[in-house]
Amino acid sequence: MPKAPVQKKSRVHKQISKTCTKTGVRGVKPPPGIHQQGLVFNTDLGQHILKNPLIITSMVEKAGLKITDTVLEVGPGTGNMTQKLLEKVKKVIAYEVDPRMVAELHKRFVGSILRSKLDIVVGDVLKNPLRPFDVCVANLPYQISSPFVFKLLCHRPIFRCAVLMFQQEFAQRLVAKPGDKLYCRLSVNVQLLAKVDHLMKVGKNNFRPPPKVESSVVRIEPKNPVPNINVKEWDGLLRIVFGRKNRTVLASFMKKSVLETLERTYMTWCSLHNKPVPKDLNIRDLVENAIVSNKYDKMRARQMDEDDFLGLLKSLNSVGIHFT
Structure with missing residues (x-):
């Protein structure tokens, strides 16, 4: 029986195979077909x-x-x-970490009247300062979702809004309310600084290549003026009460490791403010009295709203308990 003819690989297929073995394109295998323009997307970088x-x-x-x-x-x-953004605005600042994608952008807009409105920044957006902007619109690499959101919210001057694509569960955490299953420290931190709305769900088949998870689009509008609060102190408090969000507030603060940390910060605070440290200092009693006297002892983080956390922070600060 004659052997079936061996099909030779095309030049483009050979290029794809070669690209897949390059440093920085780990874990990407050549597909059976040819990707658009012979470009292999690197899912390690969140390229969907x-x-x-x-x-x-x-x-x-x-x-x-x-x-x-x-x-x-x-x-x-x-x-x-x-392309859609360039057609509607004065300027687009695009941060791209993959030089291959930068080349694709140059190729797409070369000779176009839109090219003069496009400013491409090559590099990791988390490691580079953000340039001033009015609005952020992006299909984010999902692995940078949390640090990027907080980088956005800390950016000055304050931007008008952001419309962002996230993994669906992350988006649900952003908009979760007290009592919801996914309500967490992320929910409280972001909602302190911004108004967050869920806009739409997006199925995985709307991407190339499809991700393993469903997605959602969220709109984030920073509060202006910014709440007058020490964000590091606020987050320090939340880390304690959300360590086990089903525990009571009092139980969360009575842990030995927490009390030891609070005692060190209390003594530092006294030193910085030229206040003598009481000889009979009992940090456990100090913390417990501040919590119980203001009726936060039996509350649980999963059911507390922003005003509850602000009140708890104020109660503890009033007796010299700080978190930074």
């Missing part, structure tokens, strides 16, 4: 390109863009979202 034009258009519309706006985009990929 949003391909549905209706979702892209909807995200851009939800951002309420003005012709005078400067827009921040993170992970522009091949430029599907970038």
Whole structure:
């Protein structure tokens, strides 16, 4: 029986195989077919390109863009979202960590009248300072979701809003309310600084290649003026009460390791404010009295709202208990 003819690999297939073995493209195997433009997407970098034009258009519309706006985009990929943004605003600042995608962006907009409005920053957005912008619209690499959200909220001057694609569970945590299963420290921290709304769910088949998880689009609008609170102290308090969010507040603070830390910060605070440390200091009694006298002892973090946490922080600060 004659042997079946061996099909030779095309030049493009050979290029794909070669690309998959390069440093920085770990874990990506050549697919049986040819990707668009011979480009292999690196899922290690969160490269799941949003391909549905209706979702892209909807995200851009939800951002309420003005012709005078400067827009921040993170992970522009091949430029599907970038193109829509450039058509509506004065300038787009796009942060891209993958040089191959930067080359794709240059190729897409070379010779276009839109090219002069595009400013590409090559590098990790978490390691580079953010340039001033009015609105952020992005299909984020999901592994940077949490640090990027807090980098956004700490950015000055304050931006108008952000419309961002997240993993669905992360988005649900952002908008969770007291009593919800996913209500957590992230929920409280973000909602202290911003108004957060869930806009739409996005199925995995709207991406190329499809991610393993479902996605959601969220709109974040920073509060202006910013709440007058020490954010590090606030987060220090939340770390304690959300360590076990089903425990009572009092039980969370009575842990030996927590009391030891609070005693050190109390003594530091006294030193910085030229206050003598009481010879009969009992940090356990000091903390317990502040919590019980203001009726926070039987509360649980999973059911407390922003006002409850602010009241608890104020009670503890009033007796010299701080978290930084």
